[in-house]
Amino acid sequence: MSRPHEAYANASRIAISDPREFEASILTRAAGQLQRIRDNWTAESNATLRDALLYNRRIWTVFAASAAELEHPLPREIKQNIANLAVFIFKRTAEIEANREPEPQLLDTLIMINREIAAGLYQKG
Known part of the structure; x- marks a missing residue:
């Protein structure tokens, strides 16, 4: 995906009859974007990295705002745990961007958090 909002729009085409599955799918998509960048790391990855980090940050902004x-x-x-994870995501993202x-390897924790939360959402769905 070239733009984070396009990825979110595509993910939103999933039937929202199951919000947990929707949330899990967007976290999985974000983890996948970050993993592809991690696996194909080059100095030219900056624009793609920025887009993927922005997409991930937007997801966690929505999660944090909703939990609040x-x-x-x-x-x-649980709402406090979501807020704490969001703060960590924001700090790690700022660290990468700065x-x-x-x-x-700075992406590893972001990828792992997204995958673990998605797995939990899929199980409870």
Whole structure:
């Protein structure tokens, strides 16, 4: 995908009758984008990396904002965990973006978090 919003739009075509599956699919897509960049790392990857990081950050921004809503039905502890993960994602993303020559292994944790959360969402769905 060339643009994060296009990837999100494509993912949103999934029937939203199961929001957990939708959330899992966009996390899986983000992890896949980051993994492809990690696997094919070159100095020319910067634009693609920026797009993938932006897409991932937008996903986590939506998750954090949703969890912060008072009406959200999740238990407080889970909402706090989502917020903590989002803060970590934002910090790691900023660290990668601030580095003039980021190292590909900095993506590993972002990929792992997305995959683990997606796996949990698929199981509970």
